Amino acid sequence: MEVLLAIVIGLLYAAGVYLLLRRSIVKLILGIMFFSHATNLLIFVAGGLHKGKPQFASDGLTAVSANPTDPLPQALILTAIVIGFGITAFFLALMYRFYQATGTEDLDELKEGENK
Amino acid sequence: MTGILIYLIILLITAFLSPYLIRKGGKIAPWLLGMVSAGGFAYLLGFAGFIADGNSLNYTIEWLPELYLNFSLYLDGLSLFFALLVTGMGALVLVFSGNYMKPYAMKHRFFFLILLFEFAMLALVLSGNLFTLFIFWELTSVSSFLLVGFNHEKPEARNAALQALLITVAGGLAMMAGFIMLGQIAGTLEINQLLKSGDLIRNHPHYLPVLLLILAGAFTKSAQFPFHFWLPGAMQAPSPVSAYLHSATMVKAGIYLLMRLSPVMGGTPEWKYILTITGAVTMILGGYFAYSQTDFKKVLAYTTISALGTLVLMLGIDTDISIKAAIIFLLVHALYKGALFMIAGLIDKSVGSRDLRKIGGLNKVMPVAALAAIISLLSMAGLPPMIGFIGKELIYEAKFALPDIGNLLLIAGVLTNVIMVAISLALIFNLFLGPLKYPGERPTRPAFALRVGPSLLAGISLIFGLFPARVADFLLSPAIKSIRPSIDSIKLSLWHGFNEVLLVSFITVAAGVILFLLYRKVNHILTHFNNEVITFRFADAFNKILNGFLFLTKRKTSFIQSGYQRFYLMAIFIMTSVLAWYQLIFTWPEIENVSFSQPAIYEFVILLLIVSSAMVAVFVRSRLAAILSLGSVGYGIGLLFIVYGAIDVAITLMLAETLVLVLFMVVIYHLPKFTEFSSKASRLRDGAIALLVGSFMTGLVLKAGQLNLNPKISDFYVENALPLAHGSNIVNVILVDFRALDTLGEITVLVIAAIGVVALLKLKTKKGSAT
Structure with a gap:
């Protein structure tokens, strides 16, 4: 499973990079979202994969060794998801304004506009 | 010795006051400035008897003694000789300039610069530490630059000033490296200490590089072949500057350094051959031209160049007898x-x-x-x-x-x-x-x-x-x-x-x-010969090299700084993944030996869903389809989280994903349809880069899987969630209790993002900027 997940993460990153290299600003945002998905998954897998129902402290747990599901990466991912959401929302608004102001979604026009 | 320090400070203050004095003082002002310089001459002359008895004076203010950096002054026969030259000539030149510079509108600036130079030059020859010397050495280069370019409306003057500056400063930089090495070898940069450790330095394996570096500084400053060409160019400066800087004092700084270091580094075959040959060539060429x-x-x-060559030769x-000759000829020449x-x-x-x-x-x-x-x-x-x-x-x-x-x-x-x-x-x-x-x-x-x-x-x-x-x-x-x-x-x-x-x-x-x-006849032939046969000009060659360098830099900058975002990203992606792959290859055998768990069939289905949705999102031409498929990638990942018991993460992800989808829907109809901007070739290239990065990330995940994480941090949270934080959902407890401050930061980020969104959407486009 880890191998398969690793390949999936790799593919998600590849999709993100490919989209980031497009000239369209909409695709740029999609690329960023791919990146944040892939990174969340990467942290999750790095913390170790263990199937089963979520564990609670009230079940009498005292150490991770007894409960294989590590809570720490989960907490990190939670934070990452929320921040990622904030960035995406901001980026969407930015893109909307960008299109309104310039009338183009081509990022290369930014450079050409500078030379004018 | 404190008196000399005070005199230096007085000279510096005089330099800064001189523009006002020149403006308000009228005819008498240059004479007053000359008096300040002459006063220094007289004061220093008072030390002559004391020094002639074989004494020397040293004064040190510690600065960074661990790096051998001190502000030191040192007065012995040699520095006194040069100090008298600097102050004596300075007085005469200041008086001379008073009349000579009359028609210049910027004459107050001239006096400031020439007094600043006098200060720097005097401090240079009185320095007791090679780093103190270096600082004033550079200050003389800078003031020389400003004085050569004093008629800055003339392009030749600007060019000559730049040339003089670049050559002397490049030499100065080499010299600084030499000083640092010298400090490492001798354990000191104090001149009176260095004078005692000559044998240690001469026998050190790094002697030759140190010598070459220091000679680079001395030779550029003293206009030795092949760096001599800046000196004729520097004649663009007003005549008092030529008299003072470019014949009597500044160009002698290199000679001074050689004399100063002669007991420390001199006497070896390397020293003898390099100095003799350079000096002789410079001497003849100067005379010839x-x-x-x-x-x-x-x-x-050119006769100055020749004389400087003679000094180096001596x-x-x-x-x-040659040392005697050098000192006497130096005085002769300055006069x-x-x-x-x-x-x-x-x-x-x-x-x-x-x-x-x-x-x-x-x-x-x-x-x-x-x-x-x-x-x-x-x-x-x-x-x-x-x-x-x-x-x-x-x-x-x-x-x-x-x-x-x-x-x-x-x-x-x-x-x-x-x-x-x-x-x-x-x-x-x-x-x-x-x-x-x-x-x-x-x-x-x-x-x-x-x-x-x-x-x-x-x-x-x-x-x-x-x-x-x-x-x-x-x-x-x-x-x-x-x-x-x-x-x-x-x-x-x-x-x-x-x-x-x-x-x-x-x-x-x-x-x-x-x-x-035969002057007329020979001169005619020589002029002809110089103009027709010797077409090589050092100053022109230097300009060519400089322009070529600037051209290359420009090309390089416009290549690297393309201004297109994707090229910057490309550079980052390629460099990072190539370097990281290089590292990963070494650990590859370890990764292969690790055993992994078998996937269940439903997990397989989820993975397939993620991958196929991702492919659709990348390649589909419809915006709506792209966004929806991205959403299903997110939901797929959420499902994976559920399978592996991360219920809180899954809930958050699903919620966030839904919100993003909604936001996207709001904006999407205000945006144009996808257009193909790039050619097939560039898409293939980007695909290759993407796969390079992706494959590296796969390797990284595999590598991460077999790391031995330290479980102690997680154990702490698991153990203390209930007794300390009174919560049983450990993930939640970490977020809202143990790492509450981080969560506060996270919320702040969200608030800022929200403010940003509102600001961007509410902002009215200014007239004219919209197209």
């Missing part, structure tokens, strides 16, 4: 060349030209200046009874005393001196005697302030020549002793008796007279 110049200042510039020969440069300025001012072909017979309009010039020129020619004669005789003697290459050097020296004699005679008879010639209006009698400097210097040349013994005891012998303590006393006199040296002197003068008589 001086001969065919038609601009008075250019003649003086230091390279490195015998008792006559300072005077001649001032006279060049004076002629320029009253005749309006410096072209030797157009001017002549100036003794009829400016008898005093002409007399001073003739005396100085006789000293330059090395004729008795001037001090120049003594200097030249000693140089010959030094070359005679050298066993192997002495004859060759002697021939070179004689040749150079023959040229000097011819140039001096030509200048005397054409410029100052003979029929009166001038290009424009009849020249006026120069003002007293212009005459006083050259006359005084010429007088000193004569007096020192007639009574050399007094000067030698008082001033020269302490300076020589601090280079070479073994020398007891020096005896100077005009008459040495009939010997081989006198014979060579006779031959020199005779040949010089013949060359002078």
Whole structure:
């Protein structure tokens, strides 16, 4: 499973990079979202994969060794998801304004506009 | 010694006050400034007796002693000799400038710069620590740059200033590296300490690199071949600057450094060969090019190069007599060349030209200046009874005393001196005697302030020549002793008796007279030869290299700084993944040995969903489809989280994903349809880059899987969630209790993002910026 997940993460990153290299600003945002998905998954897998129902402290747990599901990466991912959401929302608004102001979604026009 | 420090500070303050003084003070102001300099001269002269008794003074303010950096002052015979030269010449030049600079609108700025230079130069020669020396060394380069470019509306002046700066500063940088290495070897940069550790440094394996680096600094500053070409260019500066910086003092800084370090680094074969050869080549080339110049200042510039070469040569020969010769010739040269440069300025001012072909017979309009010039020129020619004669005789003697290459050097020296004699005679008879010639209006009698400097210097040349013994005891012998303590006393006199040296002197003068008589003819041929045959010009070559470098830099910058976002991203992606792959390859065997769990069939389905949705999102042409597929990638990942027991994460992800989808829907209809911007080739290239990064990330995940994480941190949270935080959902407890401050930060980010979104959406587009 880890191998398969690793390949999936790799593919998600590849999709993100490919989209980031497009000239369209909409695709740029999609690329960023791919990146944040892939990174969340990467942290999750790095913390170790263990199937089963979520564990609670009230079940009498005292150490991770007894409960294989590590809570720490989960907490990190939670934070990452929320921040990622904030960035995406901001980026969407930015893109909307960008299109309104310039009338183009081509990022290369930014450079050409500078030379004018 | 504190007194000297106070004097330095006074000089610096004077420099900063001088613009106001010049503006308000009128005629008297330059004389006052000259008095400040002359006061320093008198004060320093007071130390002469004390120093002549064999004493030295040291004053140190600790700065960073661990790195051998201190602010130190050191006064011995050598630094006193140079300090007197700097302050004495400074006083005369300031008085001279008072009249010379009158027509310049920016003259107050000129006085500031030249006083700043005097401060820097005086501090340089009084420095007791090589780093202190370096700082003032650079300050002299900077003030020289500003003074050479003083007529900054002239492009030639700007170019010459830049050239002088770049060459001397590049040398200075090399020299700094040399100083650092020297500090590492000797464990000190204090000059009085270094003087004792000469053997340690000479026998160190890094001796040669240190020597070469330091010589780079000295040679660039003192205009040695092949760095000599900045000095003729620097003649763009006003004449007082040429007299002061580019003949009497600043260009001697390199010589000073060589003299200072001669007991520390000198005496080795490397030292002897490099200095002798460089000095000899510079000496001959300077003389040769001086001969065919038609601009008075250019003649003086090239003879200065020649004289600097002679000095380096003398230091390279490195015998008792050559050291003596070097010190005496240095004084000789400063006296006559300072005077001649001032006279060049004076002629320029009253005749309006410096072209030797157009001017002549100036003794009829400016008898005093002409007399001073003739005396100085006789000293330059090395004729008795001037001090120049003594200097030249000693140089010959030094070359005679050298066993192997002495004859060759002697021939070179004689040749150079023959040229000097011819140039001096030509200048005397054409410029100052003979029929009166001038290009424009009849020249006026120069003002007293212009005459006083050259006359005084010429007088000193004569007096020192007639009574050399007094000067030698008082001033020269302490300076020589601090280079070479073994020398007891020096005896100077005009008459040495009939010997081989006198014979060579006779031959020199005779040949010089013949060359002078042929001046017109030879000059014509030489000018032709120089212009037609020697097409290579160092200054032009330097400009070409500089322009080529700037061109390359420009190309490189416009290549790297393309201005297109995706090229920056590309560079980052490629560099990162190539470097990371390089690292990953070494750990690959470890990864292969790790065993992994088997996937269940439903997991397989989820993965397939993620991958296929991702592919759709990347390649589909419809915006809506792309966004929806991205959403299903997110939901797929959420499902995976559920399978692996991360219920909180899954909930958050699903919620966030839904919100993003909704937001996207809101915006999407205000955006244009997807358009294909890029060509197939560039899409293939991007695909390759994407796969490179993706494959690296896969490797990274595999590598991460077999790391031994430290479970203690997680154990702490698991153990204490209930007893300390009174919560049983450990993930939640971490977020809201243990790491509550992080969560606060996270919320702040969200708030900022929300404010940003509102601001962007509510903002009205200004008229005109919208298209």
